[in-house]
Amino acid sequence: MSKPSIPQGTRDFSPEEVRKRQYILHTLQDIFELYGFQPLETPSMENLVTLTGKYGEEGDRLIFKILNNGLHEKKEEDKAKLNAEWNNLLSKPYSTPVVTERALRYDLTIPFARYVVMHQNELAFPFRRYQMQPVWRADRPQKGRYREFWQCDADVVGSTSLINEAELLGIYQNAFDKLHIPVTIKINSRKLLAALAELCGMPEKMMDITIAMDKLDKIGWIGVAKELQERSISDDGIWQIEKVINVTGNNEQKLAAFADIMQHSASGMEGINELSKTLAYHKELLPPSDKDVKTGIEVDISLARGLNYYTGVIVEVVCAHPDVKMGSIGGGGRYDDLTGLFGLKGLSGVGVSFGIDRIYDVMEELKVFPEQLATGTAVMLVNFGGENEIYALHLLQKLRAAGIAAEIYPDAAKFDKQMKYANKRGIPYVMLPGDDERQKNMVSLKNFSTGEQQLLTPDECIRIIQSA
RNA sequence: GAGGUUGUAGCUCAGCCGGUUAGAGCAUCAGAUUGUGGUUCUGAGGGUCGAGGGUUCGAGCCCCUUUAGCCUCCCCA
DSSP, X not given: OOOOOOOTTOOOOOXXXXXXXXXXXXXXXXXXXXXXXXXXXXOSEEEHHXXXXXXXXXHHHTOOEEEOTTGGGOOHHHHHHHHXXXXXXXXXXXXXXXXXXXEEOOOSHHHHHHHHHHXXXXXXXXXXXXXXXXXXXXXXXXXXXXXXXXXXXXXEESOOOHHHHHHHHHHHHHHHHHTTOOEEEEEEEHHHHHHHHHHTTOGGGHHHHHHHHTTHHHHHHHHHHHHHHHTTOOXXXXXXXXXXXXXXXXXXXXXXXXXXXXXXOHHHHHHHHHHXXXXXXXXXXXXXXXXXXXXXXXXXXXXXXXXXXXXXXXXXXXXXXXXXXXXXXXXXXXXXXXXXXXXXXXXXXXXXXXXXXXXXXXXXXXXOSOGGGOOXXXXXXXXXXXXXXXXXXXXXXXXXXXXXXXXXXSSOOOHHHHHHHHHHHTOSEEEEOOHHHHHHTOEEEEETTTOOEEEEOHHHHHHHHHHO
């Protein structure tokens, strides 16, 4: 069986799908630009050492590695080394520059950090950039998860002001508002999670605690408690965590309750302070009429986020529509020392990411794409061959000069075949430049949705199509 | 990495208890109809039943192996 196929977890995008995806991308781009962010692109592949160790142990496993070229051309003495390394590769998870030294981009944040470090002397800090490019993960695909997918990131690096956090919240609200997706933006702080681990008397267990807590809405408290036990958290610690999770109320009430519980933890109080300051700034950014409406921003202590470079405020966006079962469609947070990984210390950054593949799926499910996205060819010219063909080409040029998307059926095929083609393409107008029309220097214009047909001058046709 | 599930025409899927030449709808192509599409009618092409092995007089169907997709867990967007 030699049917063609594409690699697991990748997709083709039909013309309609591309249009819809571009609609999302353009919407986001407009908003990023409106907030003063600048575009950036980085290569699809990075040096493997740039990526390894940045995403945790699981992340390293999911990096797509690129086999070195010319392995078969190695000199004899290098081949012995290659064979030895190859055996290592087969026996354990292991990478060696002899076999692979490049890898596909896993996310946009690390390449961004790499870029900032490499160009630190040219950049004006705080540097605000957005980036929309595909990333690759060797994950096992499933619903809403692909091996190649796009991320759209906006980050600010070189400023610790919480105004940045507040603005990024604004970007999220602005974007999902424009895309007509109801969302809840969950917000938390790694510092609260650290404080919680302190409270349990196990500060080193912060990752275990957060990973377990993150599953709260999936498996419920009973499940989380069980997982905490499995991760050897003490009963007292679990009780502390339960206390925090049971806190309810609006954001102010929650933060006040956390402050009460964590009053002896410096990092806890710091986290609470940051969250309330962020929310206060954000409130000032809202248009006046919106200041007292529900913002859709929800403090959620169970929010963890996997990436282990986050240090401060973290956010995650989920679709708030009850019928949509989809994981997060965006996330982000502050990372205090991201560029430190590449030797540039003391540069703090904060950013958000949009998962546009999931956003697409959600919009499809909610049917919120605009109707008129498919603005392809507006008019097709039927090809009657001979002199009529030349006449049609002149008309075609005239249409395009007037800014009308037009095409001619390239072959003088049977009339019925040409009409069927136009119909299948959903082209709204068809022009019939035949003998009669040519001799009068006019053309028949047929509206394909009404079936109406008129004999008109080319200029009249242009006016009609333009005003449609 | 673990588990579940499905592979039959280009697509979506039937296919009985194992029985002779494997079907349907859609799509494609041709004709009715060489200046009028969508609708209709007629006809045609299209299959290594995912692959390999086994059981059987006989396998799309049963057994084993293998492979690919989908779904779940882990983790993540």
